[in-house]
Amino acid sequence: MIRVVLPAHLRTLARVNGEVELDVAGRVSQRAILDALERQYPVLRGTIRDHVTLKRRPFLRFFACEEDLSHDPPDAPLPERVAAGAEPFLIVGAMAGG
Amino acid sequence: MSGVRVLVGTRKGAFVLTSDGKRKHWDVSGPHFAGWEIYHLKGSPADQNRLYASQSSGWFGQIIQRSNDGGKTWETVDNRFVYDGVPGTHQWYDGTPHPWEFKRVWHLEPSLTDPDTVYAGVEDAALFRSTDGGASWHELPGLRGHGSGSSWQPGAGGLGLHTILLDPKHSGRMFIAISAAGAFRTDDGGGTWRPINRGLKSEGIPNPAAEVGHCVHRIAMHRSRPDVLFMQKHWDVMRSDDAGESWHEVSGNLPTDFGFVIDVHAHEPDTIYVVPIKSDSEHYPPDGKLRVYRSRSGGDEWEALTNGLPQRDCYVNVLRDAMSVDALDSCGIYFGTTGGQVYASADSGESWSPIVRDLPAVLSVEAQTLQ
Numbered sequence: 001m002i003r004v005v006l007p008a009h010l011r012t013l014a015r016v017n018g019e020v021e022l023d024v025a026g027r028v029s030q031r032a033i034l035d036a037l038e039r040q041y042p043v044l045r046g047t048i049r050d051h052v053t054l055k056r057r058p059f060l061r062f063f064a065c066e067e068d069l070s071h072d073p074p075d076a077p078l079p080e081r082v083a084a085g086a087e088p089f090l091i092v093g094a095m096a097g098g
Numbered sequence: 099m100s101g102v103r104v105l106v107g108t109r110k111g112a113f114v115l116t117s118d119g120k121r122k123h124w125d126v127s128g129p130h131f132a133g134w135e136i137y138h139l140k141g142s143p144a145d146q147n148r149l150y151a152s153q154s155s156g157w158f159g160q161i162i163q164r165s166n167d168g169g170k171t172w173e174t175v176d177n178r179f180v181y182d183g184v185p186g187t188h189q190w191y192d193g194t195p196h197p198w199e200f201k202r203v204w205h206l207e208p209s210l211t212d213p214d215t216v217y218a219g220v221e222d223a224a225l226f227r228s229t230d231g232g233a234s235w236h237e238l239p240g241l242r243g244h245g246s247g248s249s250w251q252p253g254a255g256g257l258g259l260h261t262i263l264l265d266p267k268h269s270g271r272m273f274i275a276i277s278a279a280g281a282f283r284t285d286d287g288g289g290t291w292r293p294i295n296r297g298l299k300s301e302g303i304p305n306p307a308a309e310v311g312h313c314v315h316r317i318a319m320h321r322s323r324p325d326v327l328f329m330q331k332h333w334d335v336m337r338s339d340d341a342g343e344s345w346h347e348v349s350g351n352l353p354t355d356f357g358f359v360i361d362v363h364a365h366e367p368d369t370i371y372v373v374p375i376k377s378d379s380e381h382y383p384p385d386g387k388l389r390v391y392r393s394r395s396g397g398d399e400w401e402a403l404t405n406g407l408p409q410r411d412c413y414v415n416v417l418r419d420a421m422s423v424d425a426l427d428s429c430g431i432y433f434g435t436t437g438g439q440v441y442a443s444a445d446s447g448e449s450w451s452p453i454v455r456d457l458p459a460v461l462s463v464e465a466q467t468l469q
Binding site: 007009010012013043045046047048050051052057059060093094096 | 132134155156157159178180
């Protein structure tokens, strides 16, 4: 199982507590995780990436294994420890005021 | 038994204020959608328990919420607002072309007759409609496509479509307003549109006959007389007696004619309300006195309503969607401030008291008269 950590507001929106666990078939990439996440929680469509362009929203970042993966290609394979479920894929909101 | 529900959108959530017909004691529920900007909530005139809410965030974008029980519970509906076809460009602040980009829903206007039909005014300015209770949204592209869209320029707060008025007497007629493009009207249900800005005068627009480019802040009408429109423009309070074909100024003796809100008494079509704000760079009331001004003559002659409102050291703003009226026998008037107060008057403005004092900055106020 792939583990995903959502920002607090998206956990509220998706009505989940703690980490989300996803089944991801095939190669584990950002796109594969987000596709699976949006299938399981349709309310999250458009909140992490744009509906049309599928680009990451500007005030969100993707981290895993202490690396910032935000600018990696969406189909690039994620670290093995994420694919194995040993480390979570982190979706993080910018720490901006407001 | 009749009562009132006041829907309040704030910078950090929504609040629902309810009272019986006496409007002395209020129940406050919220924050709903805590931490999110709630630009607007509104109930269906055809089903008082059907509510729609625009929930947005700079981090996570746009969400639309729907309630079928008067705001006790909510469900998310579709949040895809995709412009029809190739969206093209409007003008940016510096006059250069800028691609149309959806940012948020500023205003939701449910149909007068069908709870499942609702209009959404969005930034960058466009009008969307859902006919399935928000399960899907489709642009009415005739507005942006009528010809002047490429010359529209945003106001300081963005290129927002903030006002949607549905004409209860002329089937298919609607009025909308955009900052800073101006007012527009359709007579065929949103298929085709034309600007209705003749008579508006705006500093910085040297051509008084300019078709678009006016910073309209808000338009209001009385249901019994939809050909008469009242407008709070950036500066100037304006009136049209011919469904927007022409406008004339009715600022009269107001202490300043800058402001955002304007509304009409529920039972007196010539009684209108504004909240004068000092200037476009000083977004607070003149002299630190929060005063609602009322005209009983459809403009020009105004009286200050101050009883119960702070008359010293008050420097809040009242934003364009933050005034509303109820339709009880003694008309109730409501407005919210950027200081988090929601003031209510149960006697047409003669006296005021705060329902709540310490909410986040208020973005919108909508009163529902409950049966």
